[in-house]
Amino acid sequence: MARIDKMTKMADILAMHPQMAAVLASYGLHCQGCGGARHESLRQGATNHGLDVDELIARLNAVLDASDS
Structure with missing residues (x-):
């Protein structure tokens, strides 16, 4: 399965697993339905929200790893 890194686009992360939206939302990143999610990388989103990327x-x-097992 694909791994997430700093340059992964938010929309790609959301498409990887149904639980991703909940994980992002728990950090205050409400990317689902946001038009910028197609263009913004995880690093950009984290930086813009003052998060540790x-x-x-x-x-x-870890969500992806758990779904692989």
């Missing part, structure tokens, strides 16, 4: 990457990839 590495923590966010770890949490999102």
Whole structure:
């Protein structure tokens, strides 16, 4: 399965797994339905919201890892 990194677009993250929207929302990132999600990278979103991008990457990839097992 694809891995998420700093340059992954928000729309691509949302398309990877149904739980991604809830994880992003728990960080205050309400990307589902946002037109900017197609163009904004995870790094841009995290930076714009004052979030630790590495923590966010770890949490999102943990969802993917759990779905693989």
